[in-house]
Amino acid sequence: MSMKTKRLLVTAAMLAAASALAACAPDAGGGANTAGGSAAPADNAGGNNASNCTNTISKKDLPVVTFWGWYPNMQLVVDNFNKQNNEVQVCWTNVGQGGDEYDKFQTAISAGTGAPDVIMIEADRIPTFQIQKALVDIKQYGYDAVKDNYGPGAWKDVSIGGAVYGVPVDGGPMAMIYRKDVFDKYKITPPKTWAEYEQAAQKVKDAGGPLFGDLGANVPAVLMALQIQKGANPFTYDPAKPETIGVKLNDQASKDVLDYWGGLAKKGLVGTQDQFTPEYIAGVVNGKYATYISAAWAPGYLTGAGVGKGEDTGKWAVAPLPQWDPANPVQVNWGGSAFSVTNQAKNPELAAKVAYGLYADDESLTDGWTNQIIFPLNLKALNDPKFVDLKVAFFDGQQANKEVYVPAANAYKGMTYAPFGQYYFDAMTKQVSALIEGSVTGAQAADRVQEDVVGYAKEQGFTVQ
Amino acid sequence: MTLLIEESAASTQKKKAHKVRGKVRLREHLMGWLFVGPFGLVFLAFLIAPLAYALYLSLWQKKLIGGTSFVFLGNYVKAFSDPTFLSGAWFVIRFSLVAIPLQIVLALAMALILDAVTSLFTRFSRLMIFLPYAIPTVIGAVMWGFLYSKSFGPLTDVFGLFGATAPDFFSSNLIFYGLINVVTWQWAGYYMIILYAALQGIDPTLYEAARMDGAGKWQVALRIKIPLIAPALLLILVFSLIGTLQFFNEPQILRYLAAGTISPGFTPNMYAYQQAFGLANFNYGSAISFALGGIVFVCVYAFLFFTRKRRSFF
Numbered sequence: 001m002s003m004k005t006k007r008l009l010v011t012a013a014m015l016a017a018a019s020a021l022a023a024c025a026p027d028a029g030g031g032a033n034t035a036g037g038s039a040a041p042a043d044n045a046g047g048n049n050a051s052n053c054t055n056t057i058s059k060k061d062l063p064v065v066t067f068w069g070w071y072p073n074m075q076l077v078v079d080n081f082n083k084q085n086n087e088v089q090v091c092w093t094n095v096g097q098g099g100d101e102y103d104k105f106q107t108a109i110s111a112g113t114g115a116p117d118v119i120m121i122e123a124d125r126i127p128t129f130q131i132q133k134a135l136v137d138i139k140q141y142g143y144d145a146v147k148d149n150y151g152p153g154a155w156k157d158v159s160i161g162g163a164v165y166g167v168p169v170d171g172g173p174m175a176m177i178y179r180k181d182v183f184d185k186y187k188i189t190p191p192k193t194w195a196e197y198e199q200a201a202q203k204v205k206d207a208g209g210p211l212f213g214d215l216g217a218n219v220p221a222v223l224m225a226l227q228i229q230k231g232a233n234p235f236t237y238d239p240a241k242p243e244t245i246g247v248k249l250n251d252q253a254s255k256d257v258l259d260y261w262g263g264l265a266k267k268g269l270v271g272t273q274d275q276f277t278p279e280y281i282a283g284v285v286n287g288k289y290a291t292y293i294s295a296a297w298a299p300g301y302l303t304g305a306g307v308g309k310g311e312d313t314g315k316w317a318v319a320p321l322p323q324w325d326p327a328n329p330v331q332v333n334w335g336g337s338a339f340s341v342t343n344q345a346k347n348p349e350l351a352a353k354v355a356y357g358l359y360a361d362d363e364s365l366t367d368g369w370t371n372q373i374i375f376p377l378n379l380k381a382l383n384d385p386k387f388v389d390l391k392v393a394f395f396d397g398q399q400a401n402k403e404v405y406v407p408a409a410n411a412y413k414g415m416t417y418a419p420f421g422q423y424y425f426d427a428m429t430k431q432v433s434a435l436i437e438g439s440v441t442g443a444q445a446a447d448r449v450q451e452d453v454v455g456y457a458k459e460q461g462f463t464v465q
Numbered sequence: 466m467t468l469l470i471e472e473s474a475a476s477t478q479k480k481k482a483h484k485v486r487g488k489v490r491l492r493e494h495l496m497g498w499l500f501v502g503p504f505g506l507v508f509l510a511f512l513i514a515p516l517a518y519a520l521y522l523s524l525w526q527k528k529l530i531g532g533t534s535f536v537f538l539g540n541y542v543k544a545f546s547d548p549t550f551l552s553g554a555w556f557v558i559r560f561s562l563v564a565i566p567l568q569i570v571l572a573l574a575m576a577l578i579l580d581a582v583t584s585l586f587t588r589f590s591r592l593m594i595f596l597p598y599a600i601p602t603v604i605g606a607v608m609w610g611f612l613y614s615k616s617f618g619p620l621t622d623v624f625g626l627f628g629a630t631a632p633d634f635f636s637s638n639l640i641f642y643g644l645i646n647v648v649t650w651q652w653a654g655y656y657m658i659i660l661y662a663a664l665q666g667i668d669p670t671l672y673e674a675a676r677m678d679g680a681g682k683w684q685v686a687l688r689i690k691i692p693l694i695a696p697a698l699l700l701i702l703v704f705s706l707i708g709t710l711q712f713f714n715e716p717q718i719l720r721y722l723a724a725g726t727i728s729p730g731f732t733p734n735m736y737a738y739q740q741a742f743g744l745a746n747f748n749y750g751s752a753i754s755f756a757l758g759g760i761v762f763v764c765v766y767a768f769l770f771f772t773r774k775r776r777s778f779f
Contacts, residue, residue, distance in 0.1 A: 103742040110747055131529050132745065217725030243530045277722050282616040419529060422743050426729055433725035437637060461530030 053091035055079060062089045063347065065354045068105070069120035069339070070097040071169070072304075072373050077364040081354070084361060088350050090118075098122065102422075108344070109134045117345035118355050122337045123157035124221065124417045126165045129340070131242065131419035136341040137163040141352030149360070154377040156414025158338045161239040166338030167355045170374035172295030173408035174225060174332050177302075180317045180396070182210060182290040190319035194260060197291075197322045201269035204290055211268075213291045214283075215261045216275035217436055220428035222293065223261070225332035227254040228415060230324050235418045236465070245418070245457055246465040250443075250450035258442030262435045272436040281305045285312065293321070295334040296375035296405045299394040314396035318404050331411040336377070375405060382406060420456060427452040523751035533748075540752030549730035550753055554760055557732050561709040561764075564645050568705055569698065571649065572656035577686050579657075580664040591661065598655035606718035609647045614722075635723035647715050652708070656701040663697035664690060699772060703765055710761045713738070733757040 055078045057064065067090050071077065078092045093116070095104050102125060108114035109132055121129065129135050143164055147155070150168050158166035176197075178190060186204045191197040201212030216222075224234060230253035236246030248254075264270045271289065273280045283289055285307050292298065299316075302308060308316050323329045339358055345351040359365070365381040368374050369390070381387050388406055391397040418424050430452075431445035440448065457464050498505075526536040544550045575594055579587055597605065612618045613634040620631035634643030667690065675685050691698075713734040720727040720735075729739035733753055741750030 099743075106742055106745050110745060272725075274723060274725055278611070279614050279616055279722065282614075286616075420744070426739075426743075429725060430728050433637070433728075436725065459528075461528035 052093070054094060055082070055090070055092050057082060057089045057091060059086070059089055062087065063350060064089050064091050065118060065345075065347075065351050066091045066093070066116040067118040067120075067339075067354065067358070068093055068095050068101060068116045070094050070101060071120060071337075071359075073364075073367055073371065076367055077359055080361050080364045081358050085357065088353055090354055090358065105129070105134075105342075113344065115342045115344040117342060117347075117351040118358070119340055119342055120169065120337050121166065121340055122335060123166070123168075124421050126158060126338065126340065127160055127237065127417050127419040128421050130160055130165050130239075134343050135165045136343055136345065136348045136352070137165060138167070138341050138348075138352040138355060139164045141341075141349050142356050146356050146360070149379050150377055151379065151382075151410060151412075153333075153409075153412040153414035157333070157336065157417075158340075160237070163239065166340040167358075168377040169337045169339060169359050170297065170368070171377045171409055171412070172297055172333050172335035172375065173405050173412055174222075174293065174295050174321050174334050175404045175408060176319045176321055177292040177294055177298060178317055178319060179287060179290050179315055181315045182287065183317075185209070190317075191322050192320075192326055194322045194324055198260075198264060198269065201264065201290075202267075205267075205269055209290065210287060211271040211289050213264070213270040213293055214275065214280065214289055215265045215270050215272050215432070215436060216280070217272070217429050217433040218274040218276070220425040220432065221334055223257065223428065223432065225334050226261075226293075227257045229321070229330045229332045230254075230257050231330075232257070234424075235416050237416050237419065242419075243461065244463045244465060247418075247450065247454050247457060249424075249453060250446035255443040255446045258432075258435060258445050260442070262442040262445070265436055266438060281307065287312070287315075295336075296409070297335060297373075299392065299400070300371070300373045303394055308394050317395050317398055318400045320404050320408065329411070331408040331413075333412050333415075336375075375409070377409070382409065418453075420453075420460065423456050424449075424453050427456075519751040519754060522748050523755050525748045527746065527748050540749050541756055543749070544752050544756045549728075550733060550736055550756070553730050553733045553736050554757070557710050557712050558764075560641070560645070560712065561706060563641075564648050564709055565702065565705045567645065568649050568653045568656060569702060571653045572660055572701070573691070573698070575653070575657045576660035576664055577690060579661055580690070581682060581686070591658075595654040595658050597650050598652065598658075600651075602651060602714040603718055605651050606647060606715045609643075609650070610719050610722045613643060635719070635726055637726045640719075640723065640726050644712075644715055644719070647719075648709070648712075652705065656705070659701055660694055660697055663694040667693050703768065706765055706768060707761055710764060711757070733760075 053066075055075060059082065062085075065088055067078070069092060074092055074094065078090050082089050095101050101119070102121070105115060105119060105121075109129070115134070126135065139162070146167070154168040154171060155164070157171075158164060158168055176190065182204070183190070186207050186209050188200045188203060191200045197212070204210065204212055227234070232248070232251055232253040234247070234249055234254075236248075238244070261270070265272050271283065273283060281302075284292065284302065285305075292302075299308075299318075302316075308314075320329075321331070339355040341348055341351040341355050359368070360378060360380075362380070365376055365378055366386075368376055369381055369387050376382060376387075388402045389399060390401055392400040427449050431440065431449050434440045434448075435442060435445045454464050523540055524535060524537055525533055526539060527533040579591055579594075600608075613620065615621050615631060615633065618631075624631040632639055634640065634646075671689055671693075672685055675689055680688065711734050712732045716727050716731050717735055717738075720729075720731075729743065730736040734757065737750045737753040737757065739750075740746045740753060
């Protein structure tokens with residue numbers, strides 16, 4: 001509790017002070033470690049300080065760009081980049097994944113110092129930082145040379161209006177991962193529509209089978225994607241008029257989707273466990289769920305968490321995401337990240353070179369998809385026959401990319417995210433939690449999210465349409 | 466004339482003496498400051514300066530659109546009409562009303578037992594009861610998270626023996642008691658040590674006198690021991706009151722296991738953290754922190770006011 005917290009804080013503050021003092025000492029590595037190659041003394045604020053990289057920089061005479069990222073094979077990617085580049089070197093630090101990193105970046109933005117030159121962020125966070133003018137439009141720094149390497153949906157996710165605030169790294173085209181053995185046992189085929197999904201779930205339940213899926217309160221991004229699939233258009237936002245924003249979180253499509261999932265939970269067809277928790281993973285490992293509505297990075301995540309190994313080898317398969325209207329299928333996205341240049345970059349042009357080039361060489365891309373860590377958005381990989389035809393081990397040799405993920409990624413049109421994504425997700429989590437408990441209906445939950453988010457937007461100075 | 470000269474001579478002498486004495490006093494002053502200095506510097510740098518800065522921040526408002534403006538007490542007005550802040554504050558107050566008496570009664574009972582019984586196991590028991598406090602809060606919370614888990618924890622098995630379903634301490638109905646348990650486990654041993662130390666400080670002749678007067682063990686405990694350690698009891702009451710109102714670590718850690726149940730505004734401290742670091746609203750975050758500080762101050766002051774007769778340590 002507090003006393004210990006205080007003690008920790010004091011200790012941390014003292015350590016920070018001590019390391020700041022230590023950093024004042026002349027750098028043993030010489031001037032080469034200074035970012036941007038300028039002669040200024042090393043900035044000891046942290047993010048922009050190139051003297052404590054996780055990787056080793058061998059070409060010490062080159063200017064250095066600092067970089068935060070959590071991608072699992074980052075060491076390899078950074079080394080590949082540094083080896084091949086004779087203009088700039090990357091100094092990489094992993095300051096935590098997702099929220100942990102954003103909190104640190106937010107602090108650095110507020111402090112005006114301490115941010116890295118280049119940062120890995122999820123596409124849905126770009127407007128949050130852009131509106132604080134913390135990111136640089138990199139269109140002028142070499143966009144034309146690489147624009148054909150990514151599809152339009154990938155670019156839309158990292159763009160606001162005509163400006164580009166990140167280089168796409170990986171995406172999360174959504175699909176339905178399922179247990180082949182469960183489907184075989186209860187004699188069901190992968191549902192093509194959400195109506196069929198519910199029927200199949202009912203059939204499995206009636207036969208005494210496991211839960212069919214899961215509605216987690218802590219994954220609001222999934223529900224947002226599923227609402228968009230039905231035709232919702234949550235945010236309209238034009239950076240030319242940043243003070244005006246359209247918020248539509250309680251249209252009929254959103255209400256229908258929330259009612260649908262709330263209904264599945266109420267009927268006991270799906271579980272209501274928070275996802276990414278040990279509890280949920282244990283359930284997935286033990287075959288508690290017949291399906292997992294998730295993104296293309298999920299196999300990598302699940303493998304890393306110990307799913308599909310040992311006895312469960314070869315029990316998983318993947319099918320396209322069920323649709324509302326099979327005549328007009330809509331593909332949606334969950335997650336995915338980009339490399340952005342921060343406004344604290346000492347040399348934005350050099351930083352943009354890093355952002356564009358960091359995850360673009362064949363070796364890094366191949367490593368990414370062969371080890372199934374991420375789903376690449378670079379067309380060099382997406383169009384590579386070896387990638388498309390890959391027999392994915394997690395799916396028992398199923399050609400998952402060709403059958404499911406690549407078509408889903410190609411059909412994805414991109415979307416507009418809100419400049420207050422964190423608030424929206426928190427509001428959504430709160431209401432989905434109430435939905436799971438049964439204290440609100442899906443439609444009521446949507447109305448409350450709308451009211452909550454509109455209130456926040458107004459308070460933050462927006463004119464809400 | 467002579468008088469004047471004499472007078473002035475006397476006064477110069479006086480002045481000289483004064484100067485010498487002044488020099489000594491100055492040197493003493495300097496020495497004093499020198500000793501206090503290191504603490505003073507740290508105190509100023511790490512307590513007063515951040516507090517002052519946070520107070521300054523709390524008087525401003527920064528919007529995503531429209532920039533920063535001075536709002537004076539506007540953030541405080543907002544905080545005390547913000548349902549999230551108020552429900553968080555109400556939660557920690559309810560939590561204090563249950564958790565604090567529970568911890569104190571447990572700690573007191575254990576201290577009295579350990580003080581009365583002398584056997585081989587007393588030292589060992591004392592250490593074991595204290596042990597949870599030695600485990601970092603964060604690790605303790607993670608550990609309890611697993612113990613509560615339906616897949617990993619022992620609850621499912623234990624309840625399964627009787628054919629019952631284990632309670633889900635992560636559900637919104639039971640999270641209150643789940644957290645009470647974690648906090649009691651962590652802190653009761655620490656309070657026990659404080660009370661035990663106070664009990665050890667009591668002059669044993671008092672017990673002898675009481676026994677001669679015909680007092681039994683219960684009477685010794687109730688009429689001698691507890692009244693004499695009242696200052697220590699009061700001390701731990703204030704500690705736990707301040708600590709519980711600032712509740713942060715345990716729910717913040719368990720949030721990763723029960724994100725749906727524990728919202729970012731679960732306790733005021735978590736809400737302040739969320740506002741500052743999650744939503745970039747350092748101004749409102751500071752205001753919430755100060756508002757919480759105000760609530761803590763009022764509660765502690767009220768508590769000390771009502772127990773002022775026994776106030777012997779402040």
